[in-house]
Amino acid sequence: MKSDQRVALVxxxxxxxxxxxxxxxxxxxxxxxxxxxxxxxxxxxAGKSTTFNLISGFVKPTSGRLxxxxxxxxxxxxxxxSRLGLIRTFQHASYMKTLTVRDxxxxxxxxxxxxxxxxxxxxxxxxxAHMLGLEQYLDEIAGNLPHGIQRLISIAVxxxxxxxxxxxxxxxxxxxxxxxxETLNLLRRIREHQKCAILLVEHNMKAVMQxxxxxxxxxxxxxxxxxxxxxxxxxxxxxxxxxxxxxARS
Amino acid sequence: MQTLTQLILTGLQIGALYVIFSxxxxxxxxxxxxxxxxxxxxxxxxxxxxxxxxPFFAGQGYSHVMAFSLVIAIGILASLVLGYLLYxxxxxxxxxxxxxxxxxxxxxxxxxxxLLLHYFGGAVRAVPHFVEGSITVLNVNVTYQRLVLIFxxxxxxxxxxxxLGHTRTGKAMRAVSxxxxxxMIQGIPYKxxxxxGFLIATFLGALAGAVMAPLAMVSPTVGADYxxxxxxxxxxxGLGSVPGAIVGSLxxxxxxxxxxxxFDPSFAxxxxxxxxxxxxxxxxxxxxxxx
Amino acid sequence: MDKKTIxxxxxxxxxxxxxxxxxxxxxxxxxxxxxxxxxxxxxGLRFVTLIGELNFAAAAxxxxxxxxxxxSLTILEWPFLVSLLFAGLFSALIGVxxxxxxxxxxxxxxxxxxxxxxxxxxLIYTRINVLGGNSGMIGIFPPDFxxxxxxxxxxxxxxxxxxxxxxxxxxYLGKCFIGIRDNDQVVLSVGINVHMTKVLCLSIxxxxxxxxxxxxxxxxxxxxxxxxxFLLSTFALAYLKVGGEDHPLGPIAGAILLVFLGSIAxxxxxxxxxxxxxxxxxxxxVMPKGIFGLWESFKSSRKHVDVVQQSAKGGQA
Numbered sequence: 001m002k003s004d005q006r007v008a009l010v011x012x013x014x015x016x017x018x019x020x021x022x023x024x025x026x027x028x029x030x031x032x033x034x035x036x037x038x039x040x041x042x043x044x045x046a047g048k049s050t051t052f053n054l055i056s057g058f059v060k061p062t063s064g065r066l067x068x069x070x071x072x073x074x075x076x077x078x079x080x081x082s083r084l085g086l087i088r089t090f091q092h093a094s095y096m097k098t099l100t101v102r103d104x105x106x107x108x109x110x111x112x113x114x115x116x117x118x119x120x121x122x123x124x125x126x127x128x129a130h131m132l133g134l135e136q137y138l139d140e141i142a143g144n145l146p147h148g149i150q151r152l153i154s155i156a157v158x159x160x161x162x163x164x165x166x167x168x169x170x171x172x173x174x175x176x177x178x179x180x181x182e183t184l185n186l187l188r189r190i191r192e193h194q195k196c197a198i199l200l201v202e203h204n205m206k207a208v209m210q211x212x213x214x215x216x217x218x219x220x221x222x223x224x225x226x227x228x229x230x231x232x233x234x235x236x237x238x239x240x241x242x243x244x245x246x247x248a249r250s
Numbered sequence: 251m252q253t254l255t256q257l258i259l260t261g262l263q264i265g266a267l268y269v270i271f272s273x274x275x276x277x278x279x280x281x282x283x284x285x286x287x288x289x290x291x292x293x294x295x296x297x298x299x300x301x302x303x304x305p306f307f308a309g310q311g312y313s314h315v316m317a318f319s320l321v322i323a324i325g326i327l328a329s330l331v332l333g334y335l336l337y338x339x340x341x342x343x344x345x346x347x348x349x350x351x352x353x354x355x356x357x358x359x360x361x362x363x364x365l366l367l368h369y370f371g372g373a374v375r376a377v378p379h380f381v382e383g384s385i386t387v388l389n390v391n392v393t394y395q396r397l398v399l400i401f402x403x404x405x406x407x408x409x410x411x412x413x414l415g416h417t418r419t420g421k422a423m424r425a426v427s428x429x430x431x432x433x434m435i436q437g438i439p440y441k442x443x444x445x446x447g448f449l450i451a452t453f454l455g456a457l458a459g460a461v462m463a464p465l466a467m468v469s470p471t472v473g474a475d476y477x478x479x480x481x482x483x484x485x486x487x488g489l490g491s492v493p494g495a496i497v498g499s500l501x502x503x504x505x506x507x508x509x510x511x512x513f514d515p516s517f518a519x520x521x522x523x524x525x526x527x528x529x530x531x532x533x534x535x536x537x538x539x540x541x
Numbered sequence: 542m543d544k545k546t547i548x549x550x551x552x553x554x555x556x557x558x559x560x561x562x563x564x565x566x567x568x569x570x571x572x573x574x575x576x577x578x579x580x581x582x583x584x585g586l587r588f589v590t591l592i593g594e595l596n597f598a599a600a601a602x603x604x605x606x607x608x609x610x611x612x613s614l615t616i617l618e619w620p621f622l623v624s625l626l627f628a629g630l631f632s633a634l635i636g637v638x639x640x641x642x643x644x645x646x647x648x649x650x651x652x653x654x655x656x657x658x659x660x661x662x663x664l665i666y667t668r669i670n671v672l673g674g675n676s677g678m679i680g681i682f683p684p685d686f687x688x689x690x691x692x693x694x695x696x697x698x699x700x701x702x703x704x705x706x707x708x709x710x711x712x713y714l715g716k717c718f719i720g721i722r723d724n725d726q727v728v729l730s731v732g733i734n735v736h737m738t739k740v741l742c743l744s745i746x747x748x749x750x751x752x753x754x755x756x757x758x759x760x761x762x763x764x765x766x767x768x769x770x771f772l773l774s775t776f777a778l779a780y781l782k783v784g785g786e787d788h789p790l791g792p793i794a795g796a797i798l799l800v801f802l803g804s805i806a807x808x809x810x811x812x813x814x815x816x817x818x819x820x821x822x823x824x825x826x827v828m829p830k831g832i833f834g835l836w837e838s839f840k841s842s843r844k845h846v847d848v849v850q851q852s853a854k855g856g857q858a
Contacts, residue, residue, distance in 0.1 A: 357821030
């Protein structure tokens with residue numbers, strides 16, 4: 001694996017989280033580089049959600065450190081970390097269901113824009129809706145829209161917050177093949193336009209292999225492998241973690 | 251030393267009463283996820299009926315023990331009927347709706363307290379002790395009545411623990427309290443469990459009224475003060491936690507006892523409140539809630 | 542907020558003030574003033590529901606405002622408007638402190654700690670001699686030039702504050718509050734300090750309650766600790782629920798109706814507690830969305846009927 005000369009946007013150093021007797025994540029060190037699309041995969045219970053929560057400040061690490069650029073942000077709250085530009089979505093209903101799509105995106109924008117700057121917020125809403133193809137839904141109540149559109153709303157809200165690192169938690173869940181492909185193209189467009197890095201937790205293996213430039217694999221809370229999609233695909237440890245010993249030997 | 255023992259005993263007694271009272275509150279929250287502001291009405295109704303009916307039966311020639319047992323039974327039964335009515339015609343429709351059930355319970359409080367004031371009048375009444383006499387424990391004079399209170403509290407707390415831990419109904423209640431959807435999937439008859447839990451809580455509220463009646467003045471508004479303390483105990487301990495309710499209640503009992511002696515009762519109340527605020531700062535879901 | 546709503550609201554307010562002017566002095570004028578104050582307290586309560594919390598401490602903030610007004614007028618001898626403003630600001634300040642600690646909790650905890658707070662504050666009034674202890678304060682009179690038309694002033698001020706609260710509700714700040722109610726995790730994830738935003742919402746509610754308290758002091762001229770117990774919060778809840786908590790006019794409708802009916806009940810010999818209790822219970826069981834909730838569903842069923850009729854006509858063509 002070639003060593004990376006770039007400066008990492010987000011870096012964890014031996015980060016870990018213990019819950020009583022359970023070590024959900026242990027000694028996990030990885031980096032997110034500017035404008036890259038990084039995938040985080042692993043079997044169920046591997047610690048992906050915990051990692052997400054750790055780097056976004058929703059959960060405090062019980063060991064290790066977190067860096068944003070060269071700033072030590074270990075233990076920072078979710079609000080502070082998101083102000084630095086790390087914006088994440090949630091696996092379920094990552095939007096506000098009684099608000100219109102327009103207001104959803106506006107809330108996404110106003111944290112980093114300031115709630116009094118109405119003109120700037122309106123512009124951001126237009127831009128975000130345009131990027132995500134939601135213009136026709138702007139005045140609909142988010143909770144009434146179909147599942148696929150709601151997924152897009154979640155991303156639109158995060159996008160409006162001007163992310164430097166966009167962390168998406170299983171954005172393709174419940175989407176059919178066509179919708180999934182469209183979303184992948186969308187994510188590439190977002191990366192191009194926003195010049196942000198994207199961290200993706202996903203179970204849809206095909207999508208991960210297609211979209212991500214680098215992949216990190218977690219298993220039982222520890223890093224199992226890190227590399228390009230082809231490297232990961234042929235890594236016996238990864239294969240056995242997912243499918244069992246039998247397949248690795250064949 | 252004598253004062254210290256006296257204060258500890260008083261704290262235990264006050265705490266024991268709050269324990270019975272707050273166990274009901276926390277049980278209802280655990281099972282139905284609602285806050286029943288009207289819980290104090292069971293307390294009040296039972297106490298009032300005892301205060302009014304005891305003189306009647308005693309006057310009819312029943313023996314002291316007979317009359318007392320009779321009025322306690324009537325008082326508790328009346329509260330159970332009231333509880334059943336409140337559940338059937340009210341809370342049943344508002345399970346897991348915190349705001350709705352709370353406001354409904356507020357409505358019940360206004361209605362019931364208003365009716366109690368109307369029929370019993372605002373006068374304060376006294377109830378004689380169930381057991382006369384006192385005993386000297388550790389250099390301190392304690393009335394049997396207070397010991398009865400502590401004893402009853404211990405017995406029924408233990409009983410509740412046993413029910414929750416070793417009966418099917420109790421275990422079902424715990425299951426519902428932890429995750430009611432999972433419990434329903436497992437086939438637990440949620441509605442029956444909710445009703446059972448509500449009635450047990452009602453019984454405990456009524457019981458508290460029954461043991462309190464001989465020890466303090468009884469009036470239609472007596473429930474309110476105990477209600478505040480009961481809620482504070484439950485917040486401190488964590489809503490839905492039985493051990494939490496016990497710890498919280500005893501804690502408040504001791505502060506009331508010591509604070510009331512060294513300063514005065516209202517100071518003690520303020521101190522309790524400040525302490526709860528501090529506790530909530532540190533553990534927003536109560537001492538034993540999952541913060 | 543759109544132009545139509547703004548002008549409509551001010552017109553309605555002007556009409557209300559004209560009615561108040563017409564009533565002059567006496568019992569009806571007082572009744573209208575109480576309705577206005579009740580509407581303000583209930584609207585303040587509704588404002589805090591935007592962040593998804595039931596502010597049972599509303600009565601405490603009303604009381605703090607009343608005592609602040611009474612104290613600053615009768616003892617510090619501040620001018621009327623200053624003392625009224627002080628009532629609001631003092632409550633808001635306490636609201637910031639209270640909210641900072643208690644808004645770390647949610648739902649039932651916040652509700653119950655608000656209840657405890659109200660009772661403790663009430664206890665504190667009784668122990669402070671300069672505030673009159675148990676007997677309270679007297680002699681809280683509005684300035685001479687307002688004496689005869691204090692109802693007009695009350696209606697005007699409460700109306701103005703309700704309109705302002707509505708404007709905030711419709712602004713981006715208001716959307717932020719509602720967003721927090723819907724999904725506070727998402728709001729946290731986009732760089733908003735959810736906790737301080739909730740504190741802001743509560744302190745605005747406290748400010749409004751404080752003004753309501755100041756007005757209470759000036760309208761009744763005497764205040765005592767018993768006026769500001771948790772019962773006041775329960776009445777405010779009743780106004781809110783009966784009127785309908787989803788619509789900004791709901792608390793106003795509920796307040797007017799219940800204060801009016803309550804005054805009748807009082808004249809037929811006490812028992813207004815029973816009456817309020819029944820009102821709450823009936824509303825919750827029969828029309829949980831309140832008066833305006835009924836109106837909204839009536840409106841949408843009419844729309845539905847139109848749609849059905851249109852499609853029926855279309856089918857027949």
